[in-house]
Amino acid sequence: MPEMTLIEAIRQGMDEELARDDCVFITGEDVGPRGGVFRATQGLFEKYGPKRIIDSPLAELSIVGVGIGAAVYGMRPICEIQFADFIFPAFNQILNEAARMFYRSGGEWAAPMVIRAPYGGGVGGGLYHSQSVEAFFAHIPGLKVVIPSNPKDAKGLLKSAVRDPNPVLFLEPKKGYRLIKGFVPEGEYTVPIGPAHVSREGADLTVFAYGIMHYYCLQAAALVAKEGISAEVVDLRTLLPVDKAAIVASVRKTGKAMIVHEDNLTGGYGGEVAAIIADEAFADLDAPVKRLCGPDVPGVPFSHPMQDWFMPNPEKIAKAMKELAAY
């Protein structure tokens, strides 16, 4: 099992899918000779050529809209959005077109495609290169939303996404691209879209997270373990459809729940998780349901002291865990 970074795993996943199925192609800004601004597609242009690795015009709505057309025709596009911050010109296409194609046509048509986008802060990117956008998409029935937290899942989930007959938004925690390393199985495997994953068993409380925040939560859990707190960590992985059963089961067990995301608190995905818990695990709850999230300001500020204030990190998470455990 070779160790690799998150972005290497993503690249390998795309490479294998391109090799497996010649309906698969990639389009997006700078995905060609440049290999993507984060190098996710590095080497693929050389290997698969300009017909399958297509530098798009600088226009996200049509990157997705053209992808939809190709998908209904029978291709399997992977559309790269350079930064999640720039996905919004395509919001109409994703929401009103891709996600609704299947239902609105009575099941006659579908738009099987993957939209990949690096998201998240802590990279000195300021308001417009740091956004977490998952909550906007986790409210769109017909769309699937996936966020991997480690290389193994990233590759396996991406391969599932390419093969999925539905549109899948695949959000990649860009701060983790090179930071997060892990072992990836050799040979063909996939990780199913849907199930959450209990990545650390615990007894005192459950913390739900995804992406790089999940990575931090594991670190925080290790920190509080030294103080005798047994935290269960659940990697949600698929945000839509949401794995209600896994959420409820863990809270039934621990009685205390906390959700961590770097996206703004209000209206964020944590609200949905908390609401599920407050309804379906109410009888087992021993404490208020807590959310540790990015503050409600319109973006991650650039200057690093302000950025540090914005971003959750293992220390902040550990502190919140301790408070919850003490309730």
Added chain:
Amino acid sequence: MPEMTLIEAIRQGMDEELARDDCVFITGEDVGPRGGVFRATQGLFEKYGPKRIIDSPLAELSIVGVGIGAAVYGMRPICEIQFADFIFPAFNQILNEAARMFYRSGGEWAAPMVIRAPYGGGVGGGLYHSQSVEAFFAHIPGLKVVIPSNPKDAKGLLKSAVRDPNPVLFLEPKKGYRLIKGFVPEGEYTVPIGPAHVSREGADLTVFAYGIMHYYCLQAAALVAKEGISAEVVDLRTLLPVDKAAIVASVRKTGKAMIVHEDNLTGGYGGEVAAIIADEAFADLDAPVKRLCGPDVPGVPFSHPMQDWFMPNPEKIAKAMKELAAY
């Protein structure tokens, strides 16, 4: 106090603001001679002329984007989006531009403007003329999101929105345009953006709603009152910034909470309300926090039996109230 419909109150609010401040102007599709497809701007073109009541090109992103430019220049645009379903081409402008203008410029620039859009189902409009879009916007710090449920509030809140130095999304429950009637004070008044309103006092449970669902909740509360259930009804009115204090105060009092919206359940605004309750009113909660919402399908179906299935109504709400009261 004259009685009028919801849409008449909105029209009167715009008329008075146009008369009060010549920086105010209206733009949108068919707002001119046609007076809007719902007649919200009827008569205003004749009264204020083509320079202030501007038929826009059929292009929502620029209706909003041009509005932003006019706003930073010093005007006070009211931008009409013909149906909320068609607001998404402008999502990027609302989220990345209007809402962030003030914070991103360190408070130097602001985009004071109103974006009006009729929303909601039950009107035979199918997937694309029935959408509830509030959840997408109630997650955007820097934006205000307002939804009136009655003529008095509609006029007063609209006037506040026009005068607000921030961008305000003003969502109008279109099924209520002519259905909902009420008395509107004579003369000048405003209703502040921010505070929720306890529209019916009760002791056994609280139901939170807005727009036409609030109207239905009042009817449902009257229904269950006959069976001895005392339901408190809270009209949220302003979804962003959210009135946490009002939400928590009511649940402290009744111990049971339910949120009603016609928007899809998962990732909807009800999740945020439930999460606030599950955190800040946990100790006072006597029952699971319930959500009665539109089901998680990609839109309100057209054919009326399916539409009826989708939409919450007073009977469904009353039933859910009784179940919660019995917990």
Added chain:
Amino acid sequence: MELSKETLLAMYYAMLRSRRLDERAWVLHRQGKIVFHISGMGHEAAQVGAAFALKPGKDWLVPYYRDLALMLCFGLTPREFMLSLFGKQSEASSGARQMPSHFGLRRANVVSTSAPVATQIPHAAGIGLGMKMRGDDAVVVTGIGEGSTSQGEWYEGLNWAAVHKLPMICIVQNNQYAISVPSHKQMAIPNVADRAAAFGMPGAVVDGNDVLAVYRVMMDAVTRARTGGGPTLIEAKTYRPVPHSSDDDDRSYRTREEVAEWKKRDPILLFKGYLESKGRLPPALNDDYETRVLAEVDDAQKFAEAAPYPAIESAFGPVYAAEAHHA
């Protein structure tokens, strides 16, 4: 390129059939039997002229809501159209989930369409891209109104088609109004087709009320597309003799004289006159056609009236395509 007598008469019949079906829809609406109709009246020459230059079954269509005549040529049956008007079970485009005229017909390569205008243009480009990738010598045609060309979606979609020299034809049906908004408020140029230069593709203005003129221009475009010559922008100048939809009242934005003037140039009248002048349409034949069409329309109406509404369960989903869907 001489058209046979049979073809000319088939064209005429196609126009007549669309018209009579369309007229019946207006009647049904006045009778309160259906809730909504949006009409293709006046556009029959533009659409039938286009359709006859194509190969249904091989070529692809991404229509817009006025494309009734085009749809009928592609194989939509009057019964199917009537089912959509009544929102009845097994409606072909959406299972009665969508409003009428939100066309789509999988068996005929007609992609499902939505209401937000211009979203279909990037889809058409994507289909064209797929054709090019696969070496398919089919053509993709998409329809749109002149007002909707103000949308960025239209611009971006055509730009892709030009950059990649895709086998795509965009037919702009310029009926001079977008609901109430005259085209001089949409654009500062007289012809939409002049915009072709902005993309680097040929553009052609044609009299949209002259079915043969449209046919000729389309044949050029189809030949170009099928032989690798790339996309074409066709603007068919026409007029909508009826209100925008059954919800509209056009008296506020145009004079009765203007409408009457254009009705003299009704495309069916014109073509009938032409055929008669060439001795191709003796009165008896025309009567025969009218009788046949009436029988078809009557049958369709009866069929749809007798058809059941969809079962409520058919609204539930599926929301997501199953793995095997596009295998």
Added chain:
Amino acid sequence: MELSKETLLAMYYAMLRSRRLDERAWVLHRQGKIVFHISGMGHEAAQVGAAFALKPGKDWLVPYYRDLALMLCFGLTPREFMLSLFGKQSEASSGARQMPSHFGLRRANVVSTSAPVATQIPHAAGIGLGMKMRGDDAVVVTGIGEGSTSQGEWYEGLNWAAVHKLPMICIVQNNQYAISVPSHKQMAIPNVADRAAAFGMPGAVVDGNDVLAVYRVMMDAVTRARTGGGPTLIEAKTYRPVPHSSDDDDRSYRTREEVAEWKKRDPILLFKGYLESKGRLPPALNDDYETRVLAEVDDAQKFAEAAPYPAIESAFGPVYAAEAHHA
């Protein structure tokens, strides 16, 4: 339109000042003192030629990230620019919330800008609309790269300007690449300015490395705009001699020969040669300019290095403008 010697030398000094400041930013990045720089190098003639045709203080600017030279002409100081590079307290455009080169300067009518490309174009149109409404004979100018003209936002914004004959000038700085993507992948036409015909406005191609040529074209456009003649699209052909930004490596997408070839046509070199040939720039004067610029740049760097980081609290907000903000 003969320019005085003083003006010519002022232009030269403006170009030199921008260049030296820009070069220093690259040095600071290599030294690891700053995290990001995006450069205006090579674009100085286009920007200074434009700026000198305008009236700072009266006219409005909606810039893009390469507009450093234009910003300096509008009154941004080198100290202010350096503060933005270092993300230091009191940074003028955003309070160090935004990345460097996300320009904005309230005191100089320079509107705050974001990162998503082309969003500024509708803003410029809106400002122009405001000017027209108020009878203000000012002009609004906006800058953009050629790649970004693929966005629907650009199209829609210019369309508004044309329909309403707004006093707006859009300067497309065509440096042949959008990051790695050459312009022939963006569009199937040689000149962006050819797109002016699609809007019904004048378009002009100009050598963007020739400051006087740009000035002349701009003067025409400004005169037209100021006298009610409406908008102009100007395309300044130029080249970016450096990578896209400090995060880029341009060797994967263009040859060193190509870059070297263009460096021979460096706009500062060209203008220096011109001035020398006319006897306007004796070596001593040039040395004097270099010394002055160096002192300014040194001072600015020292100032910014010594400045404090923003207090964490300055990240908190305010998120919303207060009632009185735009009174």
